Amino acid sequence: MPIDGNDDQFLALMGLGAKSGKKSHYPELKRRLSELERMRDLLDQARDAIFLLSLPEEIVEYQNEAALGLLGLVRTPEKRLLQECLKTSQGASLSLFSLFPSLSSEEQRKIVPLLTRNGTRRFEASFQAAVEGGRTSGILILRDQEERIAIQEQLAASLKAVEEARMKTVRLTAAMVEMKDSYTGKNQRQSARLAHEIGLRLELPKPGIDDLVIAALLHDVGMMGVPTEILCIPGPLRPVDRRLMQEHAAIGRDILAREGFPESISLAVLHHHERMDGSGYPDGLKGEAIPLFARIVGVADVVEAMLSHRPYRPAHSREEVLRELEEHRGTLYDSRTAEICISLLMEGFSVAEDAGSSD
């Protein structure tokens, strides 16, 4: 579409003066008009809706073909306000100010639903203002993002469904462990509460905390492979029974790995009885060679077990647990995790899932 005499504003908005009356400037003006025509052609070929605006009145000085097509507008000989072009999903007029209250020269972006001739669609609106020669102008670009956002929402819904199915599996598995041994089942749930708090205080990312909680919820899942007679032995175990009991760590890892759980979870289960000085099992790992989740679950497991009653012994007092953590942090227990547990217990945190502030 050629540039014509009605395009003074367009020329000004593109940073060029209107037509010059001086003949000596004619070749230069002709060249720049030709450039402008090419630029306008380019703008008209763009798939995004583009508006060039006079501000603060929000007068549309130019809109490209995509703006007309996407928003179902009819080209008019007279200029109009932007709010005559933009409609909310309810059909109400939408001003630029309501989208971008500040006329910043920095590019601003937001997602905005707009009524189009194909119904309401979500656009990414980007806006940038400029002041030149005492006049303020702006460019508003609308990119149709409906398909992309819809796909993202479908993906998010699918991921949520998968995550819910995974958590159902976790809870079902934990319940099966509890059916075999109620103390182990309760220990897993309450350890998971504590591990969750530790994860929050370590400022782990949300997905990491989720995996940590799953690891804690299932850390003794391998007990399913330990003979019930051994689980029922009160008090100290004979060496042969102890070895069988210790097998639960590797059995648990194998179950979770076979079911496709992430390695961070299956390794936490495998190593939750390792100790910082290498005195634990199954591999006698030391220090940071023990995966972080295993160190956390290991401490949460000990704290929960000490605070809980067993048929062969009463629950330890909070003071006894604090002493255990103080004495062995860094040697048996991960220092940072032990410190967090000490803080939590001093603050009155209770591992009991049905409790208030005391055990």
Ligand SMILES: [Fe+2]
């Ligand atoms: Fe265990």
